[in-house]
Amino acid sequence: MRNIILSILGVILIIGSFFIAKNLIDNKSKPKPVVDKVVKTVYTDTVSNTTIPIIIPANGSLVAKQRVELYAEVQGVFKSGNKLFKPGQHYKKGETLIQIDASEYYASVQSAKSNLYNTIAAIMPDLRLDFPNMFQKWQNYLNSFDLNKTTPTLPKMTSDKENYFITGRGIVSSYYTVKNLEQRLAKYNMSAPFDGILTEALTTEGALIRSGQKLGEYIDPSVYEMEIALSKSYASLLKVNEEVELQNIEHTEKYKGKISRVNGSIDAATQTITAFIEVKNEQLKEGMYLEANLNAKEEPNAIEINRNLLLDDNKIFIVKDNVLDIMAVKPVFFSETTVVLKNIPNGTIILNKPVIGAYSGMLVKPFTENPTTTKDN
Incomplete structure (x- = not known):
C-alpha cells in the first residue's frame, strides 16, 4: 500500500513539473511591452540682453539722528516744572527739561560773588591814588556788577603793574572761583538742546537725584x-x-x-x-x-533669472531643437531670489521654470504661452 501511494505522488510531481516548465517557456517567448517615450512640456524664454540695475x-x-542721554551732574531734589517729566512729552529748544533744587548751592554762589565784589571795592582807594588812569574802568566794573546776574568778565589789564597789583589782592583767583561755581549752578537746570520728545524717563518729580544718575533719553523725532x-x-x-x-x-x-x-x-x-x-x-x-x-x-548686456534655474557649476539649461543642453554663464550679482547673468547670446532659448529630473539630451516640448518673462529693464 505504501509503495502504491509513493508511486501516485511521483506521477503527480512529474506531471506538475511538466506543466510548470511549459508555462515558463511560453512566457519567455512573449515580446516585451514597448514603453512610450515621455516628452515633458517646459516653459521657456528667449534671451534679450539689456541693462539690468543692480539693487x-x-x-x-x-x-534718531539727534539723541541725548540725560545724566545728572549734581545732587538734589527734582523740582516740578510746567510739564511732567514723562515719556512722550514734547519740548521746545531751550525749554526746561529738569530742574533740581539748588537753593543751598545758590546761597554759596552768592556768598562767593559778594566776597569778590567786596575785594574789588576794598582796592578802589589804592587804585585812585596809585593808578588813577585805571581807576575809572574798575569803577565801571563795580557799577555793572549785579549779584542776581552772571558775573561780568574782569577788565583787561594793560600793564604789568596793574596785573601784579590786582593778582596780588587775590581778585583773579576769586573771580575764577566764582565762575566755576556759576558753571556748576547752571547744571541744576537742564534745558532742551533742540525741539524734541522725551522717549525715556527714569525718575519723577520729588525724587532725590544723585550725581551720575541717568535720568532719561531725549530725541529729535524729525x-x-x-x-x-x-x-x-x-x-x-x-x-x-x-x-x-x-x-x-x-x-x-x-x-x-x-x-x-x-x-x-x-x-x-x-x-x-x-x-x-x-x-x-x-x-x-x-x-x-x-x-x-x-x-x-x-550692468549692461545682462539678463536676470530666478536663482533656482542656475546649476551649481554656473551653468543653465537651454533648449536646442526640442532637446535640453547646458550652457556655461557668468553670474555677476546674486539677490535673495534672482541672479544677474552675462555671456548669454541674444535669441538663446532658456528654461523659465525648473524641470524635475532634467538632464542634457532630454527631449522636451516648449510651452507656447509664456506665463512669466525674464526680468528685463
Whole structure:
C-alpha cells in the first residue's frame, strides 16, 4: 500500500513539473511591452540682453539722528516744572527739561560773588591814588556788577603793574572761583538742546537725584538714521547723498532716504562695511524696522533669472531643437531670489521654470504661452 501511494505522488510531481516548465517557456517567448517615450512640456524664454540695475537689499531699525542721554551732574531734589517729566512729552529748544533744587548751592554762589565784589571795592582807594588812569574802568566794573546776574568778565589789564597789583589782592583767583561755581549752578537746570520728545524717563518729580544718575533719553523725532551692514564687495558702490528707497516690513508704505555716511573701515570679523541712511517722515518712529533697496550700479548686456534655474557649476539649461543642453554663464550679482547673468547670446532659448529630473539630451516640448518673462529693464 505504501509503495502504491509513493508511486501516485511521483506521477503527480512529474506531471506538475511538466506543466510548470511549459508555462515558463511560453512566457519567455512573449515580446516585451514597448514603453512610450515621455516628452515633458517646459516653459521657456528667449534671451534679450539689456541693462539690468543692480539693487542691493538691506534692512535695519531706525534711530534718531539727534539723541541725548540725560545724566545728572549734581545732587538734589527734582523740582516740578510746567510739564511732567514723562515719556512722550514734547519740548521746545531751550525749554526746561529738569530742574533740581539748588537753593543751598545758590546761597554759596552768592556768598562767593559778594566776597569778590567786596575785594574789588576794598582796592578802589589804592587804585585812585596809585593808578588813577585805571581807576575809572574798575569803577565801571563795580557799577555793572549785579549779584542776581552772571558775573561780568574782569577788565583787561594793560600793564604789568596793574596785573601784579590786582593778582596780588587775590581778585583773579576769586573771580575764577566764582565762575566755576556759576558753571556748576547752571547744571541744576537742564534745558532742551533742540525741539524734541522725551522717549525715556527714569525718575519723577520729588525724587532725590544723585550725581551720575541717568535720568532719561531725549530725541529729535524729525530725522532718523538706519544703520546697515553690507558686504565689503559693495564698498566701492556706496555713494554719499545717493537716494535710497525704503519700505516697511509689511510692504504697505514706502519712504525716500539718502546715504548720509559710509564708514571708512571694514569690520574685520564680519568683512562688512557700515553705511547710514537718513530718512525724514512724520509717520516714522524710532525703533521701526525698515527694508532698503540701494541702487548700486547698472550692468549692461545682462539678463536676470530666478536663482533656482542656475546649476551649481554656473551653468543653465537651454533648449536646442526640442532637446535640453547646458550652457556655461557668468553670474555677476546674486539677490535673495534672482541672479544677474552675462555671456548669454541674444535669441538663446532658456528654461523659465525648473524641470524635475532634467538632464542634457532630454527631449522636451516648449510651452507656447509664456506665463512669466525674464526680468528685463
